[in-house]
Amino acid sequence: MVGVMGMADVILPGSTIGVLGSGQLGRMLALAARPLGYHIHVFSPEQGTPTGQIADVEVCAAYEDLDAVRAFAREVDVVTYEFENVPALTAAACQEFAPLRPGPQALHISQNRLREKAFFAANSLPTTPFAAVHSLADLQAGLAQIGCPAVLKTAVSGYDGKGQIKLMHPHEAAAAWQAVDQVPCVLEGWVTFERELSVVGARGIDGRFAHYGVIENSHHHHILDVSKAPAGVPPGVAQDAIEMAHAVLAALDVVGVLCVEFFLTAEGQLLLNEIAPRPHNSGHLTIEACVTSQFEQQLRAVCGLPLGSPMYRQPAAMANLLGDLWFSTHQAAEGLHAEARKQAPEWTAVLGIPNLKVHLYGKREARPGRKMGHMTALADTIEEAEKIVRQARRVLTD
Numbered sequence: 001m002v003g004v005m006g007m008a009d010v011i012l013p014g015s016t017i018g019v020l021g022s023g024q025l026g027r028m029l030a031l032a033a034r035p036l037g038y039h040i041h042v043f044s045p046e047q048g049t050p051t052g053q054i055a056d057v058e059v060c061a062a063y064e065d066l067d068a069v070r071a072f073a074r075e076v077d078v079v080t081y082e083f084e085n086v087p088a089l090t091a092a093a094c095q096e097f098a099p100l101r102p103g104p105q106a107l108h109i110s111q112n113r114l115r116e117k118a119f120f121a122a123n124s125l126p127t128t129p130f131a132a133v134h135s136l137a138d139l140q141a142g143l144a145q146i147g148c149p150a151v152l153k154t155a156v157s158g159y160d161g162k163g164q165i166k167l168m169h170p171h172e173a174a175a176a177w178q179a180v181d182q183v184p185c186v187l188e189g190w191v192t193f194e195r196e197l198s199v200v201g202a203r204g205i206d207g208r209f210a211h212y213g214v215i216e217n218s219h220h221h222h223i224l225d226v227s228k229a230p231a232g233v234p235p236g237v238a239q240d241a242i243e244m245a246h247a248v249l250a251a252l253d254v255v256g257v258l259c260v261e262f263f264l265t266a267e268g269q270l271l272l273n274e275i276a277p278r279p280h281n282s283g284h285l286t287i288e289a290c291v292t293s294q295f296e297q298q299l300r301a302v303c304g305l306p307l308g309s310p311m312y313r314q315p316a317a318m319a320n321l322l323g324d325l326w327f328s329t330h331q332a333a334e335g336l337h338a339e340a341r342k343q344a345p346e347w348t349a350v351l352g353i354p355n356l357k358v359h360l361y362g363k364r365e366a367r368p369g370r371k372m373g374h375m376t377a378l379a380d381t382i383e384e385a386e387k388i389v390r391q392a393r394r395v396l397t398d
């Protein structure tokens, strides 16, 4: 529903945005907020963080320290977040002093895979076959019902493939149940997908919706590796994916940005995998490719401003830069201790490539699997953009 924008809801330039979480997503939000004259306060348990380096104020305290949370919220005009595992009490403490956008409902659903699946079912959104698992008996029954291969995912605090175990045979049930520490889980049927897709959407305070079309993603070791957009999928598939994303944002009454990840099966069926009520790694390419980036869109939405145009200026492809790049294979081949020979890649080798942009998140320490930065290439086609960005990354690994 599109409603009337109340002046009281609008948080004008010059105001202060509070951000819970201090990683690269908060950093890129802060960078998008600067040109519009907003101030940024960030709250997280760490110091010298990717967001803190760009913020006006970096508050370092535990999320459970509700006095610190209240003191933080008192100083800001709106609170948003860059990760979905914000504890409910932290969110509620913020709301005593400032609007929380997106609201607690989006957090409640997206931070628990069991609730997420129930939400999909309640809204008739197609997802992978699944079973709730609270015991070994549940797991065994789930495997009998769903079959193998299947994947067991912890209901909370799993991301980038953490807390996930693939089961190839029912006799692996007991070991898998031990491996997840017997915490509540979702068992999913293994989908032989043809592609992985995502839709990043934004919803304004007036209910207006904007989206970046369909983005195509490839993962490596469960971590996003390369994204490209606009994805070359049949128009009907794109339309369905966008409509489902819109339905999710509307059902959760999201004021902000939310990403929906999908599997596209060989039969052309879209299955929702998961949702994240914030900008998403697959949307980083919107920084260069679109008139309004996903981060400026988040800012506009949470501030009650009109959404910007999400139009693509050019097709684009993005490749993540993981900490692995700091540990050269050449050194490993020489038998040297990788940790001892850790060094930053030679950025100058790629900075001369036309139509390529390099983003580094200012993280002090590189670790394998840690997202340290990304690169985006623009070209006339997504194929060409992907070629440029993959070649550039190969230059960094050589």
Ligand code: AMP
Binding pocket: 128, 151, 158, 159, 160, 161, 162, 188, 189, 190, 191, 192, 193, 196, 219, 222, 223, 261, 273, 274
């Ligand atoms: P997730 O954390 O649920 O997004 O999972 C990370 C990645 O693991 C996904 O992007 C897929 O590449 C893979 N994956 C997760 N669940 C499944 C599934 N049910 N079937 C096939 N691949 C999966």
